[in-house]
Amino acid sequence: MNKTILLNNRPKGKPQESDFKFINEATPEVKSGEVLLKTKYVSVDPYMRGRMSDAESYVPPFQLNKPVESGIIAEIVESKNGSFSKGDFVSGMLDWKEYQTNDGKNLLKVDGEKAPLSAYLGVIGMTGLTAYHGLTEIGKLKEGETIVVSGAAGAVGSIVGQIGKILGCRVIGIAGTDEKGEMLKSKFGFDATINYKTTEDMTKAIADAAPNGVDVYYDNVGGTISDGVHANINSFGRIVVCGAISLYNSTSMPTGPRVEPFLIKKSVLMQGFIVSNFADKFSEGMDKLSQWLKAEKLDFSETIVEGFDNIPNAFINLFDGKNKGKMIVKV
Amino acid sequence: MNKTILLNNRPKGKPQESDFKFINEATPEVKSGEVLLKTKYVSVDPYMRGRMSDAESYVPPFQLNKPVESGIIAEIVESKNGSFSKGDFVSGMLDWKEYQTNDGKNLLKVDGEKAPLSAYLGVIGMTGLTAYHGLTEIGKLKEGETIVVSGAAGAVGSIVGQIGKILGCRVIGIAGTDEKGEMLKSKFGFDATINYKTTEDMTKAIADAAPNGVDVYYDNVGGTISDGVHANINSFGRIVVCGAISLYNSTSMPTGPRVEPFLIKKSVLMQGFIVSNFADKFSEGMDKLSQWLKAEKLDFSETIVEGFDNIPNAFINLFDGKNKGKMIVKV
Numbered sequence: 001m002n003k004t005i006l007l008n009n010r011p012k013g014k015p016q017e018s019d020f021k022f023i024n025e026a027t028p029e030v031k032s033g034e035v036l037l038k039t040k041y042v043s044v045d046p047y048m049r050g051r052m053s054d055a056e057s058y059v060p061p062f063q064l065n066k067p068v069e070s071g072i073i074a075e076i077v078e079s080k081n082g083s084f085s086k087g088d089f090v091s092g093m094l095d096w097k098e099y100q101t102n103d104g105k106n107l108l109k110v111d112g113e114k115a116p117l118s119a120y121l122g123v124i125g126m127t128g129l130t131a132y133h134g135l136t137e138i139g140k141l142k143e144g145e146t147i148v149v150s151g152a153a154g155a156v157g158s159i160v161g162q163i164g165k166i167l168g169c170r171v172i173g174i175a176g177t178d179e180k181g182e183m184l185k186s187k188f189g190f191d192a193t194i195n196y197k198t199t200e201d202m203t204k205a206i207a208d209a210a211p212n213g214v215d216v217y218y219d220n221v222g223g224t225i226s227d228g229v230h231a232n233i234n235s236f237g238r239i240v241v242c243g244a245i246s247l248y249n250s251t252s253m254p255t256g257p258r259v260e261p262f263l264i265k266k267s268v269l270m271q272g273f274i275v276s277n278f279a280d281k282f283s284e285g286m287d288k289l290s291q292w293l294k295a296e297k298l299d300f301s302e303t304i305v306e307g308f309d310n311i312p313n314a315f316i317n318l319f320d321g322k323n324k325g326k327m328i329v330k331v
Numbered sequence: 332m333n334k335t336i337l338l339n340n341r342p343k344g345k346p347q348e349s350d351f352k353f354i355n356e357a358t359p360e361v362k363s364g365e366v367l368l369k370t371k372y373v374s375v376d377p378y379m380r381g382r383m384s385d386a387e388s389y390v391p392p393f394q395l396n397k398p399v400e401s402g403i404i405a406e407i408v409e410s411k412n413g414s415f416s417k418g419d420f421v422s423g424m425l426d427w428k429e430y431q432t433n434d435g436k437n438l439l440k441v442d443g444e445k446a447p448l449s450a451y452l453g454v455i456g457m458t459g460l461t462a463y464h465g466l467t468e469i470g471k472l473k474e475g476e477t478i479v480v481s482g483a484a485g486a487v488g489s490i491v492g493q494i495g496k497i498l499g500c501r502v503i504g505i506a507g508t509d510e511k512g513e514m515l516k517s518k519f520g521f522d523a524t525i526n527y528k529t530t531e532d533m534t535k536a537i538a539d540a541a542p543n544g545v546d547v548y549y550d551n552v553g554g555t556i557s558d559g560v561h562a563n564i565n566s567f568g569r570i571v572v573c574g575a576i577s578l579y580n581s582t583s584m585p586t587g588p589r590v591e592p593f594l595i596k597k598s599v600l601m602q603g604f605i606v607s608n609f610a611d612k613f614s615e616g617m618d619k620l621s622q623w624l625k626a627e628k629l630d631f632s633e634t635i636v637e638g639f640d641n642i643p644n645a646f647i648n649l650f651d652g653k654n655k656g657k658m659i660v661k662v
Contacts, residue, residue, distance in 0.1 A: 050596060222591040244591040254592070258585045260553040260575040263603030265381060270601045272594030 002027045003308055005096035007062045011052050014249045014319055020312040027099050034101045036078035042096065042329040043071035043121040044315040047274070049248040059274065067095035071121050073110065091120045096311055098331065115293060122155055122326035123300040126275055128289040131159035133278035134240045138271045139216040143168035146210045148229050151220030153180035155326035156242060158188050160218045162298050165189045172209045174225055176321045183324060187299055202228025221246045227257055233268055241272040249319060301325030333358045334639055336427040338393045342383050345580045345650050351643040358430050365432045367409035373427065373660040374402035374452040375646040380579040390605065398426035402452050404441060422451045427642055429662065446624060453486055453657035454631040457606055459620040462490035464609035465571045469602045470547040474499035477541045479560050482551030484511035486657035487573060489519050491549045493629050496520045503540045505556055507652045514655065518630055533559025552577045558588055564599055572603040580650060632656030
């Protein structure tokens with residue numbers, strides 16, 4: 001039998017375990033041209049909260065009573081497709097199932113000799129590409145500038161900060177515990193960190209950490225944390241709007257200071273994106289990230305949770321900041 | 332004697348006549364290399380409200396007890412500068428004075444035969460360039476798209492809408508009276524207009540006027556009007572943040588819905604600017620605007636107020652929407 005996790009309810013506020021349902025299905029038969037995949041590593045990511053809502057978007061919402069999908073590393077356990085052999089590992093957007101068949105069209109072979117398999121979900125996968133392309137294409141970060149990253153100890157944030165250092169910038173990270181802040185400095189080379197939970201005046205804290213103001217703000221969280229960064233943005237600043245985890249579970253329309261006055265006064269750009277906007281540049285991004293990883297200029301951290309049954313909980317725990325770096329479930 | 336208008340107080344909320352002070356000075360003596368200018372047309376513009384505040388910005392604030400400055404067309408009445416002759420007309424950022432001397436470095440000769448002198452403050456001056464460069468450089472408006480313009484009957488808005496039509500787009504204007512709406516359709520060719528003062532549900536009104544959604548929003552007003560447009564923005568939409576006249580006189584921090592959720596969900600860009608950001612492209616913009624004006628593809632409207640003494644009042648009246656098109660004082 002083959003365990004599968006369905007979306008049971010559209011979450012109201014913070015997702016609950018009861019929003020997911022486990023069922024058992026027969027393991028599917030492999031047709032000609034298909035492969036049978038065994039799930040090995042499952043990526044859980046904040047952006048998935050958006051797909052659990054019914055709201056119109058150009059990433060289609062998850063369907064109720066259908067399997068949830070996310071980035072997955074799987075092993076080919078049977079192949080009737082000439083492009084793949086038994087024992088290969090692949091990466092793809094796949095269902096939360098222990099086993100599934102696939103026609104191989106959207107699978108990418110990954111090599112566990114070159115990097116740990118889980119890294120293909122993180123630093124050299126969509127997470128790394130989200131950091132790299134957001135920072136280069138939208139942030140247009142230049143040597144000598146100051147960048148602030150929120151959600152800095154998260155999967156994307158910790159890579160953003162390291163790329164900032166590689167590019168020769170002053171990097172300031174915002175995170176939710178002192179322990180995370182210490183890790184950002186010691187492991188990832190951040191210049192300064194701010195614990196937003198113990199900081200009363202974010203505007204002043206950012207001003208102190210960024211004496212030359214903020215040129216690029218890579219925002220993963222939104223909300224009042226961001227208000228303090230906006231207040232310190234420089235003329236011609238760029239705000240890379242990657243995520244808004246502080247707002248995703250809000251059950252009413254979140255409000256805050258209007259942005260137009262500072263956007264005008266300082267000629268600031270604010271741009272939202274999803275990583276697939278830059279799909280035509282992924283090979284450039286992959287090359288850079290792999291080079292930096294190989295050269296040990298880029299490090300990464302993972303929070304690995306064990307067991308297929310723990311996938312929903314690992315996802316839910318993202319919203320309490322229980323992860324350091326990339327949250328991954330090992331099956 | 333030579334009348335001069337000084338900034339007397341930094342306005343709190345809506346500017347008052349008492350925020351300005353008239354003084355009489357001796358007419359200055361013309362030194363070698365200088366010209367003596369007689370003010371003919373004075374531009375009053377919403378963005379000047381920002382310069383009346385003390386807040387830090389990269390356009391320096393007006394100084395208290397110093398003359399206010401704005402775009403002015405002046406006649407050369409005496410010249411000790413080889414580049415200018417008596418009787419020439421020039422455009423420049425000049426003081427609110429009946430007469431002033433100038434070294435000529437930042438003056439641009441204008442030709443009253445080619446276009447009415449006042450047009451050099453408007454459709455083929457900074458106003459037209461603000462519309463043109465905001466729309467092309469930030470909005471990247473393409474044929475067949477839908478554009479919404481707020482403050483549509485204002486100086487910039489009415490030009491934005493016409494450029495939208497020239498580029499083959501569906502153009503929707505938001506203005507504050509039915510009369511303005513009718514003018515936008517009959518004189519400037521807008522496809523649809525919305526009177527925000529008599530519209531209860533802006534989100535629905537925009538949805539009705541823009542059945543294919545909004546690709547570009549050229550925003551001159553900010554506030555609740557903009558909320559209704561944001562709710563209808565398309566994926567990969569561009570919001571050109573030119574002005575926020577509805578917020579300029581606010582005495583507290585204006586608040587509203589946070590923008591990050593829709594910026595992310597729809598990969599939307601929002602960018603503030605001032606026209607001087609595009610100074611290196613002004614000659615291209617001037618060429619286009621002049622060609623369109625000559626070919627009668629571009630029309631313009633002006634509200635001309637007579638008399639030097641009425642300059643402050645003309646400026647104040649901008650905030651009550653008393654102008655149609657460009658507000659200009661003829662001296």
